[in-house]
Amino acid sequence: MPKITYIESNGKEHVIEVASGMTVMEGAVKHNVPGIDADCGGACACATCHVYVDPAWAEKTGESSGMEQSMLDFANDLQPTSRLSCQIKVTDALDGLVVRLPASQH
Amino acid sequence: MSDIGRVVIVGAGQAGGEAAIRLRQLGFKGDITLIGEEPLPPYQRPPLSKKYLSGDMPLDRLLLKPVEAYAEENITLLTGKKVVWIDRAQKKARLEGGRELAYDALVLATGSKVRELPVAGADLPGVHVLRTAGDVDGLRPVFQAGKRLVVVGAGYIGLEVAAVARTLGLEVTVLEAAARPLARVTSPEVSGFFLDQHVAKGVRFELSAQAAVIKGEDRVRAVGLKDGREVPCDLVLAGIGILPDVALAEAAGLTVQDGIVVDAQMRTSDPAIFAIGDCVRRPLAQYGREGRLESVHNAIEGGKIVAAMIAGQPMPALEAPWFWSDQYDLKLQIAGLSAGYDQLVLRGDMAKRAFAAFYLKEGKLLAVDAVNSPAEFLGGKRMIERGASVAPAALSDMSKPFKEIMNAALA
Numbered sequence: 001m002p003k004i005t006y007i008e009s010n011g012k013e014h015v016i017e018v019a020s021g022m023t024v025m026e027g028a029v030k031h032n033v034p035g036i037d038a039d040c041g042g043a044c045a046c047a048t049c050h051v052y053v054d055p056a057w058a059e060k061t062g063e064s065s066g067m068e069q070s071m072l073d074f075a076n077d078l079q080p081t082s083r084l085s086c087q088i089k090v091t092d093a094l095d096g097l098v099v100r101l102p103a104s105q106h
Numbered sequence: 107m108s109d110i111g112r113v114v115i116v117g118a119g120q121a122g123g124e125a126a127i128r129l130r131q132l133g134f135k136g137d138i139t140l141i142g143e144e145p146l147p148p149y150q151r152p153p154l155s156k157k158y159l160s161g162d163m164p165l166d167r168l169l170l171k172p173v174e175a176y177a178e179e180n181i182t183l184l185t186g187k188k189v190v191w192i193d194r195a196q197k198k199a200r201l202e203g204g205r206e207l208a209y210d211a212l213v214l215a216t217g218s219k220v221r222e223l224p225v226a227g228a229d230l231p232g233v234h235v236l237r238t239a240g241d242v243d244g245l246r247p248v249f250q251a252g253k254r255l256v257v258v259g260a261g262y263i264g265l266e267v268a269a270v271a272r273t274l275g276l277e278v279t280v281l282e283a284a285a286r287p288l289a290r291v292t293s294p295e296v297s298g299f300f301l302d303q304h305v306a307k308g309v310r311f312e313l314s315a316q317a318a319v320i321k322g323e324d325r326v327r328a329v330g331l332k333d334g335r336e337v338p339c340d341l342v343l344a345g346i347g348i349l350p351d352v353a354l355a356e357a358a359g360l361t362v363q364d365g366i367v368v369d370a371q372m373r374t375s376d377p378a379i380f381a382i383g384d385c386v387r388r389p390l391a392q393y394g395r396e397g398r399l400e401s402v403h404n405a406i407e408g409g410k411i412v413a414a415m416i417a418g419q420p421m422p423a424l425e426a427p428w429f430w431s432d433q434y435d436l437k438l439q440i441a442g443l444s445a446g447y448d449q450l451v452l453r454g455d456m457a458k459r460a461f462a463a464f465y466l467k468e469g470k471l472l473a474v475d476a477v478n479s480p481a482e483f484l485g486g487k488r489m490i491e492r493g494a495s496v497a498p499a500a501l502s503d504m505s506k507p508f509k510e511i512m513n514a515a516l517a
Contacts, residue, residue, distance in 0.1 A: 030171050034131050039406050041150040045430040074484040
């Protein structure tokens with residue numbers, strides 16, 4: 001299973017095995033990683049699963065969609081590699097992915 | 107409140123689950139027991155009428171967390187168990203079968219029950235409701251292309267089910283007692299848009315029409331209307347709303363008035379008992395009144411507040427109420443409550459299937475219905491949370507991105 005490293009804003013790391021086909025958001029929420037709220041459960045309806053993709057992985061995780069981009073525009077502390085983690089689907093190609101979590105989702 | 111050692115949470119839906127997990131995230135070290143009547147650990151209800159019904163989301167993704175996650179957080183999860191009595195004097199909750207659990211703080215997250223169709227024949231095979239994963243598991247095997255479905259009630263659940271049904275190839279008729287769909291929750295303009303979208307997808311509507319009887323011998327054969335006509339069908343889905351589940355609270359003598367009455371800290375009339383989620387009537391911070399909210403936002407926010415109160419942490423910031431609905435390729439996102447609006451401002455073009463309807467009262471923004479328009483939803487939500495007033499002409503100015511309009515209104 002692909003391993004994903006989630007780094008909280010305080011630096012604490014969580015290395016989680018996430019099944020292919022799940023989203024990066026689900027990997028965090030289902031394993032109690034704090035810092036991703038994902039209130040809507042992955043429906044791209046709430047913008048509370050904001051993450052920063054490690055720049056080395058930005059190309060592999062792909063571009064955000066128009067809807068996602070519009071929602072990210074309202075996120076706090078937007079950065080060039082900001083994504084909504086409910087919109088990043090885990091594949092074997094993302095084994096080793098590193099994402100950082102913002103200090104707050106609200 | 108560091109003297110709280112034992113927390114019992116009655117109801118393992120999204121609100122109860124959130125409260126339990128959030129308590130641990132806030133560092134609460136005491137005992138947590140989470141009790142649910144359904145056989146499953148806490149799961150998301152919104153996909154039930156969307157991707158879970160269509161078969162696009164399996165059960166393991168519906169669960170908010172895998173069942174092991176509760177043990178990992180040292181939360182005792184009791185599923186398939188019913189609390190039948192609360193002894194407030196002894197501070198004990200009694201389970202069916204007689205087992206008693208002592209508490210220092212009790213959280214009622216009992217949710218809601220579906221309103222049953224109040225007509226003869228509603229108990230015939232083929233008549234379904236949609237509230238639990240079990241309900242959908244019972245519906246999905248017969249939810250097949252070519253079947254004739256009558257949806258009773260054109261609220262969100264009814265329209266979402268109609269959308270899934272048309273996508274899967276069922277024939278669909280929607281009955282609605284009011285003169286328009288979504289009458290309870292939105293404006294005539296937005297109702298008209300959704301009506302047109304469903305009609306274009308082949309849904310038939312009977313508006314201002316009421317079911318009088320469900321006909322059939324061994325199973326449902328038709329729905330009889332009050333005007334005497336019949337709509338032949340193979341399946342009926344009743345989506346006529348939910349009622350707060352207040353039975354335990356009432357029996358315990360707590361104040362109940364269309365929901366368990368709570369204060370801003372989610373405390374009931376007994377200071378040792380909190381209530382959260384669909385079952386409560388709570389102060390609505392942005393609107394200066396009380397109300398009941400049937401939503402994920404309300405479930406999560408209640409869980410956060412109650413966890414903070416029990417763990418002795420500061421009150422979390424409150425959000426404006428928000429909701430969403432997916433129908434076909436339309437994403438409707440709603441912030442705020444539009445009841446009592448005196449002006450509607452449209453931004454965008456309904457014909458392009460991307461627009462927002464803003465609702466104002468005396469110039470102050472009350473709510474926004476945003477269709478395929480996430481910026482208007484998120485920006486509108488922030489404006490509502492800040493109590494912003496805004497000129498109608500500014501809202502409808504498409505020459506500017508909405509974020510700019512929001513920033514100007516909040517400046």
